[in-house]
Amino acid sequence: MTKAYKILGIIVTTVFLALGLPANAVDDQGRFVLVIDPGHGGKDPGAVNGKNQEKTINLNIALKMGKLIEENCKDVKVIYTRKTDVFVELYKRADIANKAGADMFISVHTNSAKSKSANGAETYLLGVEENRTSANLNAALEENKAILLENDYEAHYEGYDPNSPESMIIFEFMQNEYQKESLKMATFTQNQMVKSAKRPDRGVHQAGYLVLWKSTMPSILIELGFISNDNECKYLTSQKGIDEMSQSLYKAFKEYLDYHNKLIDKAVPTAQAIGNNGNEKELPVYKVQFMSLKKPLKKDDKRLKAYPDVDYYTEDGVCKYTCGNTTDYDAVQKTKAEVQKKYKDAFVIAVYQGKKISVKEAREITSKNK
Ligand SMILES: [Zn+2]
Structure with a gap:
């Protein structure tokens, strides 16, 4: 390194230190950062029905939703965990969102059941329901099994065993500080899928999804419908289905964005002078x-x-x-x-x-x- 570069390096470092901007800070110009996570991909097809694979349904609808948001919400930065048919580990998906300092994480999936008649859309946030049903538990267990395709999954999920329903206990005592926002987003999403895409309503639920567990922002997981139901599979793979589902998800996100922006307006700090903020004993x-x-x-x-x-x-x-x-x-x-x-x-x-x-x-x- 030449002397001039060295000095330049020192100046740059000093400026960063003086301004307190970490060198790895994300410059999103204060924009809302949304991470869209199309479930599965690559060697992990997700649930299947004949030639139809969950990973493709998820990707098509997630990309279309992201496109609508990018075109219509200029104050939102959209990041995808994958935009093509590639395998991405669950913990890496959450990592992408955490590193981006995301404000919302939306994971898009398609459900599957043994019974061919099961149908409808549902939306999840992280947690354990008091009146949990085996259907909800199984949906999460099935999705979490994606980690079996990861190398060295034991190292990343703190002893979680995807083959054991008892493993779900680790989510039981979890306090999620983003619960309120996650529930808002889940509710908007569920309502839009029912109202605007006319999907049968399976409601908003909580379950232990690993991909949500690792993310440190409000987050939801959508089950668009059942790939195992022939009618629903046909719908979700049709252009009409892709358009309607992505429209409904876009509308729900818009609702959340309005709600979020109103909250921020209320949170404007007023004090400019440095003060003790009214502590009576005059303690530091x-x-x-x-x-x-x-x-x-x-x-x-x-x-x-x-x-x-x-x-x-x-x-x-x-x-x-x-x-x-x-x-x-x-x-x-x-x-x-x-x-x-x-x-x-x-x-x-x-x-x-x-x-x-x-x-x-x-x-x-x-x-x-x-
Ligand atoms: Zn899935």
Whole structure:
């Protein structure tokens, strides 16, 4: 490396550090990021009925839905886990969404049952239902079996055994923080498939889908219909079926986007000055600084909603964004760990009597006042 390049490297690194932008940050310009995941692919056909394969139905309808969204929602960035007939591991699908900092993950599948008469569409979010039926359980077990085609699947799913219904227990105690948004999206989707594509309604359910388990954003899994039902299979592979299903999924996504944008408008931070945010005993407040920008974010920027108590202060002409607001040092460490999943360089700052002080000083004051 020449000296000039070295210096350039240092300058670039310094600028990144000063602005707090992690080098691997995704530049989505504050757009909503949607990840569409057409189930199965390549050596994994999914469920089959004669010559018809689930992977093809999923891909056709997912691509068409994505196209409608890209054409009509300019404020949305669409990412696909696959756009062709290739095999992608379940954990990698979730990884693609996590790395993109996605706001929504939609996995598209087609159901299958022993009984040829079973039909209709259903939508899932992650979880375990109190009144779970064996049909719901089996659908998830069947989908999760895709990992048997992965090399080294034991290494990626923390002991989950796709051959054992008892394995589902790992989902029982899961707290999904995105439950509310996932349920909204699932409900919009289910209603549109019934209303606009006129599919028999099998409802919204919860089950332990591995592909949803690994994603860290609101997420749903759609079972478009039953490939094992000859009529439904014919419909889902026809141009009419592809058009109607993708239209209904697009409409549902639009509804969710409106709902999401309204939430963001409400979440605009008001405080500009750095403050103790009304703590009476005048204890130092800890916050996590995660991002610095030359200009304040627009009020509809989704990053303002990414964490609790997002706020900013201005220092040396730079807007420094923080989140969390607590007098509890242990609590702020937890927040930091959470934020560092996305912003590797996030760190803790302390504020006391309207001024930024060192964390060391702040902890001394905290311990004296205990
Ligand atoms: Zn499937």
